[in-house]
């Protein structure tokens with residue numbers, strides 16, 4: 001194909017030689033290539049639009065927008081992690097070279113020992129651990145290795161947005177089941193624990209074609225931590241229908257208010273059918289290092305190794321070395337006040353509470369998250385008050401609201417419909433997601449200005465209501481006056497009529513009584 005395209009190009013380019021034809025030449029080359037063959041692989045059909053790109057671009061076009069949409073910390077990682085990284089780049093020169101395809105041995109070893117204790121499993125670093133380019137890499141490898149053409153993959157929504165395209169790219173069919181909020185007492189804040197799956201609906205999604213169940217606990221964007229009972233239900237359905245569970249647990253160390261993260265792989269009978277995914281990025285606040293991992297039984301892992309060996313091969317050795325050293329440190333401090341896994345959630349919980357108060361102070365209704373970097377907030381009060389925000393006629397309200405917020409409040413969040421399957425988006429278009437792992441940026445948000453504006457808007461709203469009331473009163477008075485006049489006129493008309501009738505009758509009487517002579521006149 002390339003040889004043909006080049007031949008055609010040379011033929012077309014020939015006459016242009018010697019002319020000032022840079023632009024025409026580019027156009028010519030471009031045309032030749034686009035005309036030759038369909039470029040986009042069919043597996044990309046329907047997934048080539050990404051709302052993230054659109055919203056990040058919008059925010060970058062406005063001056064000084066605070067980005068509370070994307071999930072990364074805006075503060076330093078712990079000192080021990082930075083030191084480990086410095087050590088990795090300046091120490092052993094062999095760390096500049098390839099390492100083992102399935103993971104740098106000290107990292108696979110510490111992951112096996114650290115998570116082996118948590119999951120209650122004897123984990124073999126060579127057979128049960130795969131180090132990947134972030135949790136994204138782990139997910140991609142898992143989908144490619146296990147999901148086949150026509151396989152059904154159950155996804156719990158709201159879901160981390162890459163699960164759907166990853167299913168589609170592997171040829172699978174996503175089947176969605178929604179977490180729904182139970183009703184709450186008026187005035188009470190909503191909580192992510194209140195969002196639940198309907199057990200009957202959940203069971204109905206499992207069929208003979210179901211290959212995998214995607215679990216994300218703690219969940220992004222809701223911050224829900226699945227309870228033991230909820231996990232037991234999922235586990236029993238997976239076992240009953242012989243389904244693999246792919247569980248994304250990247251926020252497992254970021255749990256608040258005494259809630260407890262439970263790995264589904266630790267439940268009886270689940271290790272054999274579960275792939276557990278983690279991320280050093282979320283664990284040590286180093287999202288740019290892009291180190292992730294998958295843990296699971298060899299019967300599943302061997303297929304992931306085949307994909308990984310033939311695609312990514314492995315991720316940066318120095319980053320893996322730094323993550324290994326950080327885990328070694330954490331293992332020594334595990335469960336103690338000096339542990340990052342103890343200190344970090346305490347700090348982030350304060351950031352969460354600050355964000356909750358700020359959102360509540362401007363009239364938003366956050367759903368209190370039990371865990372993670374994120375919370376979603378209910379904007380239905382705004383939807384009722386400002387239903388006509390600019391945007392395309394069929395554009396969902398949450399998307400229009402975020403665009404309005406970027407322009408008018410200098411603040412970016414992510415519309416929750418981004419995390420929902422298309423057929424269900426209309427039911428969730430009154431929520432937006434904020435990231436609260438933003439020490440400095442979180443404080444830069446001018447909530448005071450928002451509040452002031454809100455008060456001004458409230459006053460304007462009140463004035464408008466008063467004017468409308470006065471206008472209504474005036475209209476009622478006018479109407480009453482008009483009615484009164486009409487009645488008076490009708491009365492006088494009636495009186496006139498009566499008078500006329502009476503006088504006519506009187507005249508008739510006079511005529512009747514009159515002498516004949518008079519009548520004939």
Ligand SMILES: Cc1ncc(COP(=O)(O)O)c(C=O)c1O
Nearest residue numbers: 134135136160220250279281292
């Ligand atoms: C639920 C979830 N899984 C996976 C990832 C990707 O993690 P990583 O940066 O390690 O690729 C993210 C990142 O935001 C996430 O929120």
